[in-house]
């Protein structure tokens with residue numbers, strides 16, 4: 452688990468310039484949150500052997516939700532300070548270290564003061580970066596930023612790249628000790644994350660699970676301080692629940708909460724084996740739900756789609772059939788049509804089981820846990836190479852790869868499983884460029900059928916064998 456370092460500051464001080472310099476061409480987690488103005492918000496980097504994730508909070512659309520400098524549908528312009536303060540609040544709640552970036556050319560502004568007030572009241576370590584200190588004279592002026600009351604400012608020039616080494620030294624010093632960030636690698640305890648939009652019932656589900664089996668082993672504060680992990684025993688099996696519910700109670704950032712919850716969900720998903728994606732049956736699928744499903748899929752995690760508050764949906768159906776005593780078949784029918792609609796909208800995770808549940812009444816809570824454990828087991832399955840290649844040869848014989856455009860026809864030589872959790876397969880072929888997307892999907896489906904991979908992403912790679 453990498454610590455999180457957030458860059459905050461008012462617009463135009465150079466946050467994204469600095470971020471891009473740090474992340475550069477490295478492979479970053481591309482976070483395409485809807486409504487963001489930048490294509491990359493966070494990426495991994497390292498300094499002196501310490502790895503961390505850097506977030507450019509300037510790209511997060513928070514506060515009023517209206518981009519700064521633009522006018523919203525209501526005719527209200529986006530409030531700049533609202534926006535900047537929300538980003539700072541986010542950083543205080545989420546990050547391990549905060550880089551407070553200011554502009555060395557403009558000196559301390561009223562906006563800087565306001566942000567500094569908020570940061571001073573928090574307990575998170577803050578490193579002040581006075582950017583645009585492009586020459587010796589400017590570097591001398593930087594002492595002014597002592598006045599923010601946040602310690603010694605570090606002068607940097609993101610454009611020239613000067614001073615960034617000193618800044619990184621200070622960031623790394625402020626990080627929590629590496630040992631504190633380590634996840635106890637207990638491979639035998641499946642990690643299950645409860646994710647979804649605010650109000651879908653995440654904390655209720657957690658409580659239902661805890662109430663169902665009153666055998667809480669311990670309440671371990673999450674190593675990242677944003678999620679609370681709870682270890683429970685389910686039958687003979689220990690489970691670690693990663694809860695993201697805290698957000699609603701702690702959130703003070705109004706409209707931004709939804710977007711913020713995606714960030715929190717992302718970090719919980721990163722740490723889990725199986726994600727329980729909660730959807731509110733009384734509201735239906737929202738864009739945000741699909742977005743979180745996409746993140747789970749991208750990360751190759753196990754997933755169960757949980758249609759929570761099914762009791763409300765049932766009530767609605769009953770109310771519509773006023774006067775008629777509810778037919779027991781009604782529930783089955785409505786569930787089936789709901790399932791079809793969901794499967795259509797979540798086509799990219801056809802492997803995800805869908806469970807209709809109610810955290811309130813306890814309906815299907817047990818089967819959620821049973822299913823999650825089954826999926827977690829599946830993710831550790833090791834397929835014998837000989838059996839794998841029988842399946843692959845048979846698949847190739849039944850459906851021969853067609854030649855793609857002018858390329859050489861694809862030849863599949865053999866396959867091997869290289870990893871578990873998620874199950875990962877490498878296919879050795881004559882030319883990986885000849886693998887058509889649809890053929891890859893065909894092979895994936897064949898593996899799923901043959902080995903009953905269920906509820907989990909699997910990964911497939913193609914390599915050239917000369």
Ligand code: GDP
Nearest residue numbers: 462463464465466467468509582583608609610
């Ligand atoms: P953000 O809104 O805080 O993310 O700011 P940007 O990274 O978009 O930068 C705002 C402007 O400041 C851009 O025109 C940058 O080229 C410029 N800028 C960023 N860093 C430096 C720097 O170190 N020196 C100078 N002179 N300009 C910079």
Ligand code: GDP
Nearest residue numbers: 649650651652653654655696699760809810811
């Ligand atoms: P969270 O923000 O995702 O943690 O959502 P909560 O667990 O706080 O639930 C939000 C609201 O939905 C609360 O008022 C819950 O009582 C209610 N709720 C949660 N699950 C159910 C359910 O299965 N049925 C009904 N009727 N209400 C639910």
